Amino acid sequence: MIVIYLLDNIPFKNYNVYVSDSSNLFDKATVKENQKKDWSDEHGYDIDLQSRYHNSKTITIDCFIYAKTLKECIEKYNDFYNALDKKGSRRLSVIADDLRMEYQVFRQDTAENKLNYDDANAVGAFKLKLIENMPVKRILKSTQKTTTITLKSKKVLVINWGDGTEEYTSPAIETYSHTYLTTGIFYPMILGDLDAITTFNSNAPILWNRF
Structure with a gap:
């Protein structure tokens, strides 16, 4: 099975970056600790499980670059990170056969992004x-x-239209519309507490209802 990784819809290989492994792509984010009461005169503890919320999650991708010299390797590495570190979040897409997943991500932990060059194997x-x-999205x-979305929600959500633009929902607005500058296939995402949605409709079919 061939797995393709894209950054803002551009394949990693266009940046001369290839992937050997990845982790936490399909894993659920950890659950936040719910409010609990630990009574001294009761066994165990009492916990509110009526609402379940998730922490953010970290995706790790093992990458490599073919380069004849260290200088060439650094140049390719920098080109990729310059694209990754542009203002705002980035869209990471992962395609495996007929499976496609979308993630809105950013880079933060610079200490973990260490480049190791193997001169013998270039x-x-x-x-x-x-x-x-x-990490919870539709x-x-x-x-x-x-693309038009009709949405009512008890909470503010984020609509990411899949082309680098996004907006927050409002209790005063029910219909959201976005016109793309180019033709093609786009993957809008609704991010946030999906359980707060009371009405939802769109002229775009749902690829993943909740992931």
Whole structure:
């Protein structure tokens, strides 16, 4: 099975970066500790499990670069990180056969992104650590020039339209619309507490209802 990794819809290999392994892509984010009461005169403890919220999660991708010299390796490495570190979050897409997953991520832990160059094999390796700060999302697949979403929610959510633009929902607004500058397939995401949604409709079909 061939797995393709994309950064803002551009394959990693276009940056001369290849992937040998990854972790935490399909794992659920850890659950935040719920409010609990530990009574001294009762066994165990009492805990509120009526609401369940998740922590952000860290995705680790083992990458490598083919380069004949250390200088060439550093140049390719820097080109990739310059694209990764642009203002705002990045869209990470992972495609494996007919499976496609989307993540809105950013890089933070610089200490973990160490480049190791093997002169004998002319390859540089590094671990790419990305933060998905809002790990619960609904993913749509849009082939329309304009995507429309009708949404009512008890809480504020984030709509990421899949082309680098996003907006917050508002209790005063029910219909959200976005027109893409280019034609193609886009993957809008609704990020946040999906349980707070009371009404949802879109002209874009749902790829993943909750992931």
